[in-house]
Structure formats: C-alpha cells, structure tokens
Amino acid sequence: MKVAEPTIERLIQYYRLLTQMKEEGRKVVSSLQIGEMLGIKASQVRKDLSYFGEIGKRGVGYHVNRLCAHIENILASPKVWRVALAGVGNLGMALMAHAAFQSYKFEADALFDVDPEKVGHEIMGVHCWHIDDIAKVIDERNIEVLILAVPAEAGQSCVDKAAQSKSLKGILSFTPATVVVPERILFFRVDIFVELEKLLFFLKEQEKIR
Amino acid sequence: MKVAEPTIERLIQYYRLLTQMKEEGRKVVSSLQIGEMLGIKASQVRKDLSYFGEIGKRGVGYHVNRLCAHIENILASPKVWRVALAGVGNLGMALMAHAAFQSYKFEADALFDVDPEKVGHEIMGVHCWHIDDIAKVIDERNIEVLILAVPAEAGQSCVDKAAQSKSLKGILSFTPATVVVPERILFFRVDIFVELEKLLFFLKEQEKIR
DNA sequence: TTTTGTGAAGTTTTTCACAGCG
DNA sequence: CGCTGTGAAAAACTTCACAAAA
Numbered sequence: 193m194k195v196a197e198p199t200i201e202r203l204i205q206y207y208r209l210l211t212q213m214k215e216e217g218r219k220v221v222s223s224l225q226i227g228e229m230l231g232i233k234a235s236q237v238r239k240d241l242s243y244f245g246e247i248g249k250r251g252v253g254y255h256v257n258r259l260c261a262h263i264e265n266i267l268a269s270p271k272v273w274r275v276a277l278a279g280v281g282n283l284g285m286a287l288m289a290h291a292a293f294q295s296y297k298f299e300a301d302a303l304f305d306v307d308p309e310k311v312g313h314e315i316m317g318v319h320c321w322h323i324d325d326i327a328k329v330i331d332e333r334n335i336e337v338l339i340l341a342v343p344a345e346a347g348q349s350c351v352d353k354a355a356q357s358k359s360l361k362g363i364l365s366f367t368p369a370t371v372v373v374p375e376r377i378l379f380f381r382v383d384i385f386v387e388l389e390k391l392l393f394f395l396k397e398q399e400k401i402r
Numbered sequence: 403m404k405v406a407e408p409t410i411e412r413l414i415q416y417y418r419l420l421t422q423m424k425e426e427g428r429k430v431v432s433s434l435q436i437g438e439m440l441g442i443k444a445s446q447v448r449k450d451l452s453y454f455g456e457i458g459k460r461g462v463g464y465h466v467n468r469l470c471a472h473i474e475n476i477l478a479s480p481k482v483w484r485v486a487l488a489g490v491g492n493l494g495m496a497l498m499a500h501a502a503f504q505s506y507k508f509e510a511d512a513l514f515d516v517d518p519e520k521v522g523h524e525i526m527g528v529h530c531w532h533i534d535d536i537a538k539v540i541d542e543r544n545i546e547v548l549i550l551a552v553p554a555e556a557g558q559s560c561v562d563k564a565a566q567s568k569s570l571k572g573i574l575s576f577t578p579a580t581v582v583v584p585e586r587i588l589f590f591r592v593d594i595f596v597e598l599e600k601l602l603f604f605l606k607e608q609e610k611i612r
Numbered sequence: 613t614t615t616t617g618t619g620a621a622g623t624t625t626t627t628c629a630c631a632g633c634g
Numbered sequence: 635c636g637c638t639g640t641g642a643a644a645a646a647c648t649t650c651a652c653a654a655a656a
Contacts, residue, residue, distance in 0.1 A: 195607075197600070198647070204599045209580050222615065230580060234615090235649055242617050250616040250655040269602055270609070282496035289492045291554050292578045292595035297602055337601070344501050362605045364598060368502045370419050372439060378608060380601045382592055385502035387574060389414045390407070391547070391590045392479055392507055395572045397405075398588060399480070408625065432637065444637090445627055452639050460633045460638045 199240050203263055205230055206240070210260040222253035273298035274335045278323060278350050279342035280305045280315055283366055287341055288316055301333055306346075323350055330357040337362045344369035409450050413473055415440055416450070420470040432463035483508040484545045488533060488560050489552035490515040490525055493576055497551055498526055511543055516556075533560055540567040547572045554579035 209229055213221060223237040230237075241247055241254070247262050248254045275298040277284055287293055288300065303320040305311060311322045321329050323346075330338070340363055342350050347367035354360055355374050362378040365371065368385040419439055423431060433447040440447075451457055451464070457472050458464045485508040487494055497503055498510065513530040515521060521532045531539050533556075540548070550573055552560050557577035564570055565584050572588040575581065578595040 196647075197604075200600055200603055201596055204596045204603075205580060205593075208595065212580070224615085229582060231582075233649065235618095235651090236647095238616060239618080239648080246617070248616050251614045252656065253615065267599060267603055270606055273602060273605070282492070282499045286492035286496040287594070290578065290594060292598050295598070337605070361608070362601050364601050368500065370415060370422070370439060372441075378601065378604055380597055382594060382597050383415075384497070384500060384592060385418065386411060386414045387590055387592050388502050388505070389477060390410055391572050391574050391588065392483060393410055393414075393477055394407075394588055395483070395547070396480055398571070406625070434637085443627065445629090446625090448638060449626080449640080456639070458638050461636045462634070463637065 195243065199243060202230075202232060202236070202240050203266060206237070207260065207263045207267060210256055210263065213256050214260055218256050220253045221256055221259075223248070225253075269297040272296070273337050274301045274333065275299065275337040275339060276302040276304060276326075276330060276333075276335045277318075277339045277341060278304040278326065278354070279340065279346070279367075280307070280310050280320060281341065281343070284339075284341035285316075287339060287366065298337060301335055302329055304329075304350075323353065326350070326354045327356040330354060331359050334359050336360065337364070339363075340365040340367050342367055347371045405453065409453060410477075412440075412442060412446070412450050413476060416447070417470065417473045417477060420466055420473065423466050424470055428466050430463045431466055431469075433458070435463075479507040482506070483547050484511045484543065485509065485547040485549060486512040486514065486536075486540060486543075486545045487528075487549045487551060488514040488536065488564070489550065489556070489577075490517070490520050490530060491551065491553070494549075494551035495526075497549060497576065508547060511545055512539055514539075514560075533563065536560070536564045537566040540564060541569050544569050546570060547574070549573075550575040550577050552577055557581045 206226060209226065224234040227234040227237045244262070244266055247259055277288065277300060280303050300318050303315055303318050304323045304326050305320055306323050310320045313320055336359055338354055338360060340347065340350060344367055347369040348371045351363065351371045351373055355377060360377060363373060365379070365381045366384070368383065373379040416436060419436065434444040437444040437447045454472070454476055457469055487498065487510060490513050510528050513525055513528050514533045514536050515530055516533050520530045523530055546569055548564055548570060550557065550560065554577055557575070557579040558581045561573065561581045561583055565587060570587060573583060575589065575591045576594070578593065583589040
C-alpha cells in the first residue's frame, strides 16, 4: 500500500495530539475535534485515519489509546537508525537539544565539523570528526541518516563528501541553500529561509487586500 | 492576481539559486537546468516563471540578472517588518544567528523569555522582556511578526498571550507542538519533529521495497 | 441520534505536448 | 533549431454527502 506524503504528515500530527490527550486522560475523540485542533477538515481526518483500516466507532468517535497505538504502529521504526550530525554550530547544538531529537527511533552516533576546537572532542557525549572524513566515518560506523546543519556555503560540498559513503540512506537538511543530492539518497529539507520569505510574502498579499 | 503557495515556495528557491548564479557570473540559464538543480520538472519551472509575464527568450533561456530582478520584485517587501522572537534558548539563539535571518526585510525588535537571567537584559543587541508582557510590548512597539521558538509545553500559552495584541499579523513557529491560532493571524510552521518522522517513515518504506 | 467510512464530485497542482518566437 | 509559454490532460489531493453502524 502506498501512502501519500500529506497523509503521513497529518498522521504524525494526529499522533502528537493524541499523545497529549492520552496524558490528559482523555478517552474518546471525534474527527471533528481533532480537525478543529489542527485546522484540518473532519472529513480529511476521517479519510486519513480510515486509510489503514476501520479504527473508529460510529456514533462515538475514536478511542484515544487505541487510535494512538494504531498510528504508532504505522509510524513505527523497524530498528534504531544510526544518525550523524554535520555542523555543530548554534543550529546543530539547538537541534541536538531539541525535543524532536529525543527519540528512541535513532541514536546520534557521530558529529562532524571543521572547527579545530570541536574536531577530536566529545560534544554532548558524541565524538566529533572533521568533515573531510565524513564518508569514511559514516561507512565505518554504518550510519544511515545525516542531519545537515552546516552554513549555506558548506552545504553542497558536505553533501558531495557524504554521498560517497555506501551506508548513507537519508539526509535531513537545515542548511539555507540549494543542494543537489543523488537520487538514491532520500532527501528532506527544513528550509527556514523559504518559510520566512513565504510568511512575509503572504503577509504582504493580505495587506494589499485589506 | 492570486498565486498558489507551492508556486511562491518554488519562486523563493529559484531566487536563491539565481543569486548564486549571478555571483558566479553566469549570464543565461534554461528551465531545464534550473529544474535539474532543484529537482523540479522543466515544465513546472516555466509555468511558475511565466505566471508573472513573459520573461524568458525562446530558443535561448532566461537571462540570469533579469530573471533575478524580476523575482526579487515579486517577492519584494513593501516595508521593513517589525519582528519579535519568543524563546531565547538554543533554538532561538540559533535562529537569530542563522543566515536566513540576516534579511533587510525585517528587524528584530524584541525578545521574550521566562528565564530571569535573560529578562531585562540585552541579548545580541535586542532587549528581552518577560513572556507575560508579550501582548503589551508587541502593541507598544507595533510588532507585526512573531517568531516562536519556545518549548513545546509553552507554545499554546505563548500564542494565546501574543494573540491578545492588536498589531500582530503573523507567526512563524518552530515549536514542536500543536497550537491553535486565531484565523486573523497568518500562521506558518516549521515542524522539525514532523520532518524528522517523515524522513524515518519514508526510509522505512524504501527499505521494505528493496 | 451521533459519528464513522467512503465512493463520487470538486479543486488544486503538475505534467504533457506543441504552437510560437527568437 | 532550441527553448519558452500555455492551453489541455492527467494526477494528486480535498471536500462533499450520505449510507451504515453503534
């Protein structure tokens, strides 16, 4: 079964919301209520949730615990991914400390930077190598995922070096630049520059209208 | 004329790419070449670019400087937006230092936090207030945009407080949590948690197939 | 009665394919 | 000839509307 990206994106949001609800001791929730909280239409919520089988109770709604476990199952990781972080600057450090990175689904296994202050040392319990050694270290340690938080100028060369390794399978980039990535590597981007510009553009549009 | 969000998102990427090309002294580029660099089909690039009038030369391509100026014009800000940042932790500091935030389109005008070490002090040249005063300070200083980088637990209460101000028009949230925002406020989200989970999900899917 | 699950309809976005122009 | 601009076709995604179940 193939699932669309927007659906997965929403499932992840449902899951986070349901986890909160579970903590608050809530037992039951309807598609309408989920939708209101996330700014999504109820029909969309139902379509997403029914994609993986009937899980709700008609006339009642969804059982929070059951639905939560159900989505957890869909999103479950078959293993603990080995992850490296390139760029141990402000952003890199912030990411390591970020709530999203406290996941049991992966373990941070290596850091990469060019700063001699950092290379060769342990930072937050993880060893830091020089970026030039990235392909070698990634292969040695069987790392599959790279988080990219290097400055814009360094983005492409860092990807090129990392892409020479055999074990690398995915990259999540926070680098505010355009980079070309080989097709065999799954590539997602969190583009702060784009999001910021987008906000300003639509603010402008809105002001025009009013 | 109304423009679709995906189109604007791509225009921003074209603009960044063209800026690079301009620096490298490149004069001319085709839709196919732009597309290859960004992983977008050439026909999509042409459609996006022709949205705002004919700008390319048939048989030749697009003149880099001209196209760049053209897009700059579309994305141009009518004014310098006044921006505040809530949450001066790792992520907040990283954002302030981030390349994307070195834009002439806005000025950072206020910081908000709850940490007594920070409240009442200047950080990177900007004064920090207590989050409880956010609505008051936003109105006093006519701030229109809020960057949200507080921890997940604080996200909703921070938005609720800020939404009481009259001048606030848009929020860009980096908070890894679900928040409800009044309709009149334009809301964009960079959800690191969601992107990370998405990457892991599609990595899993890919492994299944191979 | 309430709320799900889901085909069908609608909307948006992408891709095709080719005319049109330098 | 080569590459843009663009209607028309296709695909993707969302919303509607209602039957079916608790």
